[in-house]
Amino acid sequence: MSTTSLGPALEKKRVLVCVGSGGVGKTTVAATLGLRAAVDGRSSLVCTIDPAKRLANSLGLSALGNAETQVPAKVLEALGVRPKAALHAMMLDMKQTWDELITRFAPPEQRERILSNRFYQSLSTALAGSQEYIALEKLWELRRRSDYELIVLDTPPTAHALDFLDAPNRILDFLDNEAAKWLLTPALKAGKIGLSLFNLGSTYAAKTLSKFTGVETLQELSSFMLAISSMNEGFRERARGVRELLKDEQTGFVLVTAPQVERLDEVTHFQSLLKQNQMEVLALVVNRVHPLPSPALWEDAARLTQARRVKVEETLNELRVLAEQDAAAITQLAAACPNTPIIQVPRFELDVHDLTALWRTGRFLLGDEQIS
Numbered sequence: 001m002s003t004t005s006l007g008p009a010l011e012k013k014r015v016l017v018c019v020g021s022g023g024v025g026k027t028t029v030a031a032t033l034g035l036r037a038a039v040d041g042r043s044s045l046v047c048t049i050d051p052a053k054r055l056a057n058s059l060g061l062s063a064l065g066n067a068e069t070q071v072p073a074k075v076l077e078a079l080g081v082r083p084k085a086a087l088h089a090m091m092l093d094m095k096q097t098w099d100e101l102i103t104r105f106a107p108p109e110q111r112e113r114i115l116s117n118r119f120y121q122s123l124s125t126a127l128a129g130s131q132e133y134i135a136l137e138k139l140w141e142l143r144r145r146s147d148y149e150l151i152v153l154d155t156p157p158t159a160h161a162l163d164f165l166d167a168p169n170r171i172l173d174f175l176d177n178e179a180a181k182w183l184l185t186p187a188l189k190a191g192k193i194g195l196s197l198f199n200l201g202s203t204y205a206a207k208t209l210s211k212f213t214g215v216e217t218l219q220e221l222s223s224f225m226l227a228i229s230s231m232n233e234g235f236r237e238r239a240r241g242v243r244e245l246l247k248d249e250q251t252g253f254v255l256v257t258a259p260q261v262e263r264l265d266e267v268t269h270f271q272s273l274l275k276q277n278q279m280e281v282l283a284l285v286v287n288r289v290h291p292l293p294s295p296a297l298w299e300d301a302a303r304l305t306q307a308r309r310v311k312v313e314e315t316l317n318e319l320r321v322l323a324e325q326d327a328a329a330i331t332q333l334a335a336a337c338p339n340t341p342i343i344q345v346p347r348f349e350l351d352v353h354d355l356t357a358l359w360r361t362g363r364f365l366l367g368d369e370q371i372s
């Protein structure tokens with residue numbers, strides 16, 4: 001098998017976006033790529049989402065949302081390497097990013113009304129695609145106003161690829177929903193509070209709105225829709241910018257997945273959607289692959305006393321079965337995505353929560369080491 005590496009992408013891309021479903025290793029891969037790029041000479045920013053506390057600590061990140069923090073050179077030097085460029089990291093605070101967006105785009109007289117509206121306060125978590133959108137929005141802003149040579153974006157766990165790709169459209173659809181405004185506003189003005197959202201039909205926005213009826217009053221909903229309608233143009237323009245950035249030739253996607261057969265359809269679908277949308281998939285990273293137990297381990301087992309040997313060989317056999325299952329899944333994945341490089345990262349004994357473990361992960365992403 002030829003060596004596959006994300007090295008060339010780290011040298012020439014300006015933006016890398018790590019995507020995939022929940023818990024597969026997106027944050028780990030994003031942090032690793034930023035680390036390697038900086039050590040190899042490109043100033044980098046890793047924008048993480050909900051990193052494990054220990055990983056955040058090891059990158060020197062405190063609880064401060066959205067603060068870009070330089071990882072001290074001496075922390076990197078403890079890895080035994082001399083970084084050629086600076087590494088910055090941040091934790092994306094979704095709520096704060098939404099607030100910044102509203103503050104920037106809402107007319108001053110509407111700002112407070114939107115920010116204090118209870119409906120708005122649940123928007124950032126309840127609207128499907130809104131988490132994905134705000135991460136992309138932040139990326140776009142960082143790309144425009146900073147001069148990092150590389151920005152690596154971690155993304156929220158995405159159950160459906162479409163939530164991710166459609167995020168800008170969904171937000172626009174939601175903000176743009178004339179039907180909702182038209183129906184809600186006159187009804188409320190006329191005092192018909194009992195209006196059923198069912199009347200709004202089956203638009204995406206209506207479905208979203210109806211989720212809130214239990215928690216929010218229609219009055220609040222209506223004033224939110226009215227207030228936010230004043231900022232549509234700014235949003236629309238930015239959403240367009242976000243979409244363009246994702247298609248830019250200096251942007252690439254790294255699709256992270258687990259080696260299980262049940263994941264195959266999902267990841268194949270995700271990669272084909274990205275490609276259909278003219279987004280470049282640089283690699284499929286299959287993370288936490290069980291490697292075959294090495295011959296040395298079998299030889300060691302053979303030297304043990306009978307009783308212990310049986311036990312150890314049982315474990316080695318179990319590991320062998322897991323490795324074979326993973327290998328079969330990866331073969332299927334390669335057949336389903338013939339034009340996309342596949343990079344395998346082994347399952348390490350411990351979580352990847354410090355820089356040494358990130359460095360080790362990087363050896364596989366960069367092709368310095370491969371699962372045999």
Ligand SMILES: Nc1ncnc2c1ncn2[C@@H]1O[C@H](COP(=O)(O)OP(=O)(O)OP(=O)(O)O)[C@@H](O)[C@H]1O
Nearest residue numbers: 022023024025026027028157288346347348351352
């Ligand atoms: N190759 C690996 N070997 C062992 N542990 C790993 C490996 N890759 C990731 N992990 C651990 O698995 C957990 C999940 O990884 P990570 O947080 O990167 O996933 P994620 O895709 O970002 O998750 P989420 O969707 O919840 O954001 C973490 O504790 C991480 O340290």
Ligand SMILES: [Mg+2]
Nearest residue numbers: 026027049050
């Ligand atoms: Mg994560």
